[in-house]
Amino acid sequence: MIKSTFCxxxxxxxxxxxxxxxxxxxDDPDMKTQxxxxxxxxxxxxxxxxxxxxxxxxxxxxxNNPDLNPSIYIQGVDCIEDMLKKNSDxxxxxxxxxxxxWMYDQRMEYFDNDAATMDRKVYEAFKLxxxxxxxxxxxxxxxxxxxxxxxxxxxxxxxxxxxLLAKNYHQVDPVKMPAxxxxxxxxxxxxxxxxxxxxxxxxxxxxxxxxxxxxxLSSIPGILTCEFIEDKLVPKFRSNPEDxxxxxxxxxxxxxxxxxxxxxxxxxxxxxxxxxxxxxxANAIGSxxxxxxxxxxxxxxxxxxxxxxxxxxxxxxxLMGQAVANSKLGNKSxxxxxxxxxxxxxxxxxxxxxxxxNLYFTxxxxxxxxxxxxxxxxVFLAAHKMYEKAGNQAQMAASKEQFPSIEEIFNExxxxxxxxxxxxxxxxxxxxxxx
Numbered sequence: 269m270i271k272s273t274f275c276x277x278x279x280x281x282x283x284x285x286x287x288x289x290x291x292x293x294x295d296d297p298d299m300k301t302q303x304x305x306x307x308x309x310x311x312x313x314x315x316x317x318x319x320x321x322x323x324x325x326x327x328x329x330x331x332n333n334p335d336l337n338p339s340i341y342i343q344g345v346d347c348i349e350d351m352l353k354k355n356s357d358x359x360x361x362x363x364x365x366x367x368x369x370w371m372y373d374q375r376m377e378y379f380d381n382d383a384a385t386m387d388r389k390v391y392e393a394f395k396l397x398x399x400x401x402x403x404x405x406x407x408x409x410x411x412x413x414x415x416x417x418x419x420x421x422x423x424x425x426x427x428x429x430x431x432l433l434a435k436n437y438h439q440v441d442p443v444k445m446p447a448x449x450x451x452x453x454x455x456x457x458x459x460x461x462x463x464x465x466x467x468x469x470x471x472x473x474x475x476x477x478x479x480x481x482x483x484x485l486s487s488i489p490g491i492l493t494c495e496f497i498e499d500k501l502v503p504k505f506r507s508n509p510e511d512x513x514x515x516x517x518x519x520x521x522x523x524x525x526x527x528x529x530x531x532x533x534x535x536x537x538x539x540x541x542x543x544x545x546x547x548x549x550a551n552a553i554g555s556x557x558x559x560x561x562x563x564x565x566x567x568x569x570x571x572x573x574x575x576x577x578x579x580x581x582x583x584x585x586x587l588m589g590q591a592v593a594n595s596k597l598g599n600k601s602x603x604x605x606x607x608x609x610x611x612x613x614x615x616x617x618x619x620x621x622x623x624x625x626n627l628y629f630t631x632x633x634x635x636x637x638x639x640x641x642x643x644x645x646x647v648f649l650a651a652h653k654m655y656e657k658a659g660n661q662a663q664m665a666a667s668k669e670q671f672p673s674i675e676e677i678f679n680e681x682x683x684x685x686x687x688x689x690x691x692x693x694x695x696x697x698x699x700x701x702x703x
Contacts, residue, residue, distance in 0.1 A: 292335045303333045307340070314343060319350040335378040341371040345392070365396050383417040387426060390414040394429050404437040405444065415456060420463035424473060427457055428480035435484045438491075447491045448500060451517060454485045458520075482524065494527035502532045515540045519549065528556055541569075547576040547586070554589050558596070567593035584614040591623055600627045600634075601693045618658040625654035625663060628694060632670075635692030642672045642680050642700070646690035649698040671703035 293300045306325035313322035326344050329336055348368045355361050372389035376382045390410040397403035411430045415422055434453040437445035461478050465471055486492050497518060505514045518536035522528055534556055541549045554569030570589030577583040591606035604627055607620045614620070628651035636644040652667035677684055682700060690696045 291337050292333070294333055299332065303329060303336065307336070310340075310343070314347070317350075319347040322347050323351075330374065334374060338375055338379045341375045344371045368396070369393055383414075383421065386410070386414045386417050387421075387423050391423065391426055391429070394426075394433065398429070398433060398436065401436070401440045404433065404440065407433050408437060408445065415460070420460055420467060422460060424464075424469075424477060427461060427477040428484065431457055431481045431484040435488050438488060447496065450485070450488065450491060451521070454481065455513075455517060455520070457481050486524070492521060492525045494522075494525055494530060497521055497525065497527055498530065498532065502536075505532075505536055509539065512540060512543055516544075519552070523552060528552065529559070541572075545572065545576060547573050547578065547582050550576055551582075551585055551589065554593075558589070558593060563593050563596045567597070580613045584610050584617065584620075587613065588619060588623070591620075595623065595627060600631065603627055616657075618660070621654050621658035622660055622663070625651045625658060625660065625667075628654060628690075628696075629663070629667060631692065631694060635690075635694065637691075640680060641676045642682055643688065643691070645670060645672045645676075646688055646698060647692075647694060649688075649701060650690045650694055650696040652701075653696070653698055668701075668703055671701055674702040677702055 294303055306328045310322040310325040310329075313319075313325070323344070326340060326347065329340050330344075345368060348364050348371070352361060352364050352368070355364065369389060369392065372385055372392070375385045379385075390407070390413075393403075393407055393410055397407055411426070411433060414426060415430070431454060434445060434450045438447065438450050458478065458481065461474050461481070465474050490496065501514055501518050501521070505511055505518060508514075515536040518532060519540055522530065522533045522536075527533060534553060537549060537553050537556075541553060550569045550573035554566045554573055557563070557566035557569060567590060570586050570593060573589065574583065574586035577586050587606050587610035591603045591610060594600075594603035594606060604624050607623050607627075611617055611620045628647050631647045632644070635647055638644070648667045648670035652664055652671075655663040655667060674684065677700060682688075684700055684702055686700050687697055688700050690698060
């Protein structure tokens with residue numbers, strides 16, 4: 269065994285005497301020989317899973333040839349991580365943790381690619397210290413640096429973890445990590461996720477990260493509330509209506525905290541839409557205007573939403589918003605047309621068929637001619653047909669109560685089951701049924 273190990277050691281030295289590209293060996297021949305021996309020896313020890321022993325030749329290299337190659341620090345991290353798993357002494361573990369992060373500092377001092385190295389360092393630091401409040405200031409500083417250096421290139425594993433840190437830090441020290449800063453961090457992470465999505469990264473993975481990030485924020489008592497938005501964000505926006513960043517926060521957090529019924533929601537959302545039009549903004553603003561009875565404004569924003577929609581679901585929502593608005597304005601024919609367009613985007617939608625049914629059901633006074641009770645009640649037959657497609661049993665029953673009686677059908681010389689055409693704006697063929 270000893271002979272085999274020695275032979276392997278000689279082979280490693282021989283190999284690295286020829287493969288020197290990317291390795292900054294000392295100029296001094298004696299030092300170079302020693303460095304090559306140390307490098308070959310630590311690799312041999314790592315191959316044998318002797319991580320603690322491998323640190324001795326590695327430490328020699330850190331002291332005497334620190335710019336040799338990034339791999340001496342990468343493999344040093346592997347060694348220390350193994351030692352941390354096997355060590356239970358508190359003081360010893362603390363020294364090892366310091367050494368682990370020192371490895372990343374050395375890589376940034378002697379080699380390029382600082383952004384990627386910082387990206388890895390902050391995650392390692394998080395794993396070590398996310399349950400240690402005394403380390404939260406250091407972690408927050410590292411995350412801020414990592415995000416500044418990497419932007420949308422920050423690793424996915426550093427997304428929701430930053431939010432968890434912000435949450436934990438705020439809960440133990442709301443002075444040093446105030447609520448406003450927590451919201452800033454949430455916004456920063458969300459914007460990075462949006463950029464990553466636009467860059468073509470895995471959408472499902474990013475959706476999960478956003479969901480986790482939102483969940484961490486929602487779990488902090490007293491932050492994501494209407495009162496907080498009104499007390500902390502709204503005054504800041506009203507003092508400077510050009511402050512789009514604050515306006516965006518008011519919009520986003522109002523939706524999450526279910527505060528869209530507050531006056532500041534529209535106040536902040538409209539300037540954001542003007543500067544940064546998007547489907548989600550247009551749809552939210554349009555829905556809110558409809559809810560408060562400003563129908564024409566609601567219609568306007570739902571029309572904008574339709575222009576900005578990029579998926580069938582978004583097209584459906586925008587068209588249904590327009591259909592509802594036209595219904596409220598009394599434009600029943602236009603409302604039905606829009607509902608059918610919405611059905612093209614989302615076939616079989618109960619919501620769309622219900623709306624058409626409601627349009628028919630409420631058209632008795634609009635369409636009655638007072639010449640035929642049977643034909644006048646045809647609107648309810650047409651409504652029943654739509655409610656049936658929607659699966660709305662309650663409204664089917666309500667419509668049926670308004671069907672003509674068998675006597676009315678007989679007296680007008682008609683037969684149950686025959687096809688009649690409901691006139692007026694409806695122009696729908698239905699089978700004659702009795703109540």
